[in-house]
Amino acid sequence: FLGHQDVLIEGQKISFIGELQADLLNDLPGSQILEAGGLVATPGFIDPHVHIMGGGGEGGFANRTPEINVTDIVAAGVTTVVGCLGTDGITRDTSGLLAKARGLEGISTYIFTGNYQLPARTLTGSVIDDIVLIDKIIGAGEIAISDPRSFQPGVEDLAHLTSQCHVGGLLSKKAGVTHFHVGPHSDRLSLLHKLIDGYPVPASSVYATHITRSEELLKDAVSLASKGAFVDMTAEDDTVDWVRQYASFGGDLRRITLSSDGNGSLPKFDEHNKLVGLSLAKQETLYQQVWACAEIPELGFSDALALATSNTADALKLHHKGRLAAGNDADIVLTDENQQIQHAFSCGKQVYCDGNILIQGAFG
Missing domain, CATH: 2.30.40.10 (Urease, subunit C, domain 1)
Known part of the structure; x- marks a missing residue:
């Protein structure tokens, strides 16, 4: 204060x-x-995971979600967004994502190159070239792991990708971060632990999202954050409970962020991975949950606010954002x-x- x-x-x-x-x-x-x-x-909120051109499609073309409007972003107290693609990198691509980001005039916008799959679908044909040559591209993502919709990469694949991102970030003075979608499979974050433990990849360039699928995954995320990676929760109605649990497990509060998954689909699958339901993630949920977290006694206002401001700025190396400072x-x-x-x-x-x-x- x-x-x-x-x-x-x-x-x-x-x-x-x-x-x-x-x-x-x-x-x-x-x-x-x-x-x-x-x-x-x-500070204006920074939302590091927004499907600005929509997402979804797992249930067929009719399940594609709509693009986001700039008014929805501003109404949620967000002044900076990072756009990403999800499962569908075919009918939606990086060039369309870049165009949408440029069209959201009045706010700051960045994007990730690629989508769930590896090898990554890029704009120039190379992840490192995308980061170095395209101003708004600050990393790659969201790359899916531990999910039946993933292309099931191995740790060597991830080492190659994160190294391209890291070096691209060095050359362009950008984050060079790799943003990972984490699914519900029992492998959880094992690939990312192997990556950080076995390869000379800076842990801070690893950024895993959707870490509240289970208590076991949350504990795994606490461990990953202790190694220097950043982890992200998708804001939902029970975010307060998850943040409280993260803190009770000894999670590093400087290494956790909140995002909206705005305009992405929130699919529900049964035990046979059959789609049984679908809802739309809303940008406003991020704003609501940050203020709800401010009521957690063991957290406090400053730590809660950091979940969508300074922590996110640090994760994305946006050092000119996320703090009120001259x-x-x-x-x-x-x-x-x-x-x-x-x-x-x-x-x-x-x-x-x-x-x-x-x-x-x-x-x-």
């Missing part, structure tokens, strides 16, 4: 946090003042005592004002 502070935004950046002299603004022609007394300022991007959300968003800024541009979204997609 920084207490009562003034925040000065210049262009896209926060230039000052502290107490401004009253006459200073007179020397700044064209400046505007937003009186925000009584509101809480937080020099960082002016991604700021102002909420009232009921956690309702009143104002929001994305890279210095106001995108939310008095409960109204100020940016719209071309078609709403």
Whole structure:
């Protein structure tokens, strides 16, 4: 907590946090003042796993989920998203994902190259080339393991992929992270443990999601995080319970993030892997669950907020985001005592004002 502070935004950046002299603004022609007394300022949320062009399709073409609208993102307090593909990398591809990311004007967008399968389907023909040459591509994912929808890669396959991502990140000053979809199979995270233990791959470049499928998987994720990897929970109605369990197992709270899986499908399979149900993940669930986690006594407000801000910025090496600090991007959300968003800024541009979204997609 920084207490009562003034925040000065210049262009896209926060230039000052502290107490401004009253006459200073007179020397700044064209400046505007937003009186925000009584509101809480937080960094804009970073959602590292969003199906911005939709997902699904496991039940046939009619089960493909819709693309996301920028208004849905902003309404959830999110100012930065990372788009990904899921099971379907055929009728949806990286070029379409890149176009969609560029079309979400008014917020910061990045994407992963590839989808569930290996070898990865890429834009240039190479994972490392995609990361180095395409500005918005910061890594690969979501690569499926421990799942019947996976292409069942071995540890050698993962070592080759994560090494390409890591080196691509070094060359382009990007995250170079590999984002893993973890399914319900009993192998859980064994491949990722073998990868980190047996190969000179930086553990911090490994980022596993969907870790709340079982208590056994959660414990495995705690172990993986202890080695320096990042792990991610998909925000759902019971996220508070899972976060509490993660903490009780001794999980490193600096290595865990929350994501929405926004506009992805949430399929339900029976014991024979037959699809028996399908629902749509919503971006707003992330916002709701972060604030719910803030009520966990052993966690507290700062640690809960970090799940969608500073921790995520660290996982994705977005060091100019996720914290309210001079020099960082002016991604700021102002909420009232009921956690309702009143104002929001994305890279210095106001995108939310008095409960109204100020940016719209071309078609709403």
